[in-house]
Amino acid sequence: MSVSAHIRFVLVGTQHPGNIGAAARALKTMGLARLVLVAPEKPLDEVAFRRSAGAEDVLGDAPVFATLAEAVADCRLVLGCTARSRRVQLEELLPEAGGQRAVAKAAEPAEVAFVFGRERTGLTNDELQLCHAAVHIPSDPEFSSLNLAAAVQVLAYEVRMAALEREQAAPVTAAPVHDDEMPASHVQVEGLFGQLGDTLDQIDFHKGRAPESAMRKLRRLFMKAQLSEHEVRLLRGILSDAQRMARLANEGRN
Structure with a gap:
């Protein structure tokens, strides 16, 4: 192709x-x-x-x-x-x-x-x-x-x-790319952004401030990083743990 x-x-x-x-x-x-x-x-x-x-x-x-x-x-x-x-x-x-x-x-x-x-x-x-x-x-x-x-x-x-x-140009033999090193797709990165936004809300990161500015900056940061599929999974795992701890903290206060 x-x-x-x-x-x-x-x-x-x-x-x-x-x-x-x-x-x-x-x-x-x-x-x-x-x-x-x-x-x-x-x-x-x-x-x-x-x-x-x-x-x-x-x-x-x-x-x-x-x-x-x-x-x-x-x-x-x-x-x-x-x-x-x-x-x-x-x-x-x-x-x-x-x-x-x-x-x-x-x-x-x-x-x-x-x-x-x-x-x-x-x-x-x-x-x-x-x-x-x-x-x-x-x-x-x-x-x-x-x-x-x-x-x-x-x-x-x-x-x-x-x-x-x-x-x-002269042909160049590319090194094999392992599955975990494949760049994350757009939908995978958008899934990360969605979970990141939810997590920041759950840990009260914004402290009453509008979240749009912080999310724009975080989007730029991660877009420039060109995350791999493995990196997206790693970050989402961290966010899942943060969300779990936030739920436990909220249950403890109730």
Whole structure:
């Protein structure tokens, strides 16, 4: 299986079906075929297929999910394509670096997603929380708004260039990866975050303060660590013991 087969382009809340068709065409011109839709505002229509212009197969095969979390549940790298300076502080990559990182991760092999938001408002902060890093296209600040399909084309091009560069390089035999060393999937890491949030509440870590700020910082910390499956299990075991001790302490007070 080629590296590109492990890379998906996810469009979230797309408002105009024609933009989905144009994005499908942008992918196919770069040898990519995995388009994923999350809660599009309108179903695919004649305009979408007409604008796909030969990429009807990419468009027709695109699965539809209700939420971004479902669409990237099995991914080990999620890159959010967004403008700068949002409340969610993520590592920022230029398109070339984003393409190289995606191809390197896909070669492990691992599932990778590029995520694009709505035409008018982009990705929400909650959706950005699900990303490991952000990719920023350095357009002219005086006219910075790119059409959705144009943004997809830029990132698809960088993925293709990185994949071609990898194919032309001398082959390197990778060391075998043991099961416990496999990177944790997105859904496994999200499970850890859910348990971590519950545990912090149970031990009264926040002391009446709003928990959002602490959880954002902890998310960034663990996302940068790129936890393995074994590490997630270890951390969840620690949290389970902390939750058990918190329950015992509460029972003792009652």
